[in-house]
Amino acid sequence: MVVLSVGLATIIPVARSNSWRPIRSMPTKISCIGWDPEGILGPPQTGHIARQEFKRRLQKDAELREEFERQVREEKERRQALRNSRVVPDTPAQLVEYFLDTEAQEIEFEIARMRTRLNEEFFSHLNFEIGQLRFAASKTEDMEDRLIELEALQKALNEGTEAYDKMQRDLVTAKENLTKILTSKDLKATLLELVEQNQLNRSLLTLLDENIANAQRGNQKQAAEFMEKVRGAVLRYMTV
Known part of the structure; x- marks a missing residue:
């Protein structure tokens, strides 16, 4: 909060014995509340011009934030529209082209969506x-470029499917462990057991957060509060 004290000298003529004297009014205190979380507006300044500049910059900051949020919304809508418009391929050869045409930031999503199609038949074709390209007797520039693309795709899909499968396994284990925790009669003993098994991890915490959010949306206050306490205990044991 910036507080500006401005003394306003006001001359008021008063008739008194054929003379008058100036009467100075009491100082007026002006309070200006400023909001500058990023510190971009610099140190507080005094004066009418400074206050106008402050308001102008604050308005500009709000406009920039609104523009950024608009761009984020538009990008999410664009990506969702792109996902909905893509036609699922029928053959391994078409699936190769499908992934080659996939934007980098969409690879993880497409691996999850097409996981059942990324099977032995597909990788054998790839x-x-x-x-064929690697051991061709003679290679054109296009063949070299194609080989580079396919090798990069192969690496990305191998790593992506491995990460996705691990995440799914962790999720199954997390569900089992969460059930064990929520139905336990001795929470501390159960958590210590899971600590020894190295089963208190981010997957469990993420699943717990989802359950808390669902309980809150369903207005299940007691369940949400209980799981919040469980979450706190899990965090403590995770950092032990």
């Missing part, structure tokens, strides 16, 4: 095409 490996076969890579082998």
Whole structure:
């Protein structure tokens, strides 16, 4: 909060014995509340011009934030529209082209969506095409470029499917552990057991957060409060 004290000298003529004297009014205190979380507006300044500049910058900051949020919304809508518009391929060859046409930030989503199609048949086809290009007697520039693309795709899909499968396994384990925690008659003993098994992890915490959010949306206050306490206990044991 910036507080400006401004003394206003007001001359008021008063008739008194054929003379008058100036009477100075009491100082007026002006309070100006400023909001500058990023510290971009610099140190407080005094005066009418400074206050106008402060308001102008504050308005500009709000406009920039609104513009940024608008761009984020538009990008989310664009990506969702793109996902909805894509046609699921029928063959391994078409699936290769499908992934080659996928934007980098969408790879993880598409791996999750197409996981059942990323099977032995698909990877056999991909490996076969890579082998043909790699060991071709003569290679054109287009063939070299194609080989580089396919090898990069192969690496991304191998790593992506491995990470996705691990996440799914962790999620299954997390569900089992969360059930064990929420139904336990001795929470401390159960948590210590899971600590020994190295089962208190981010997957469990994420699942717990989802359950808390669902309970809050369903107006299940007691359940949400209980799980909040469980979450706090899990965090304490995770950092032990």
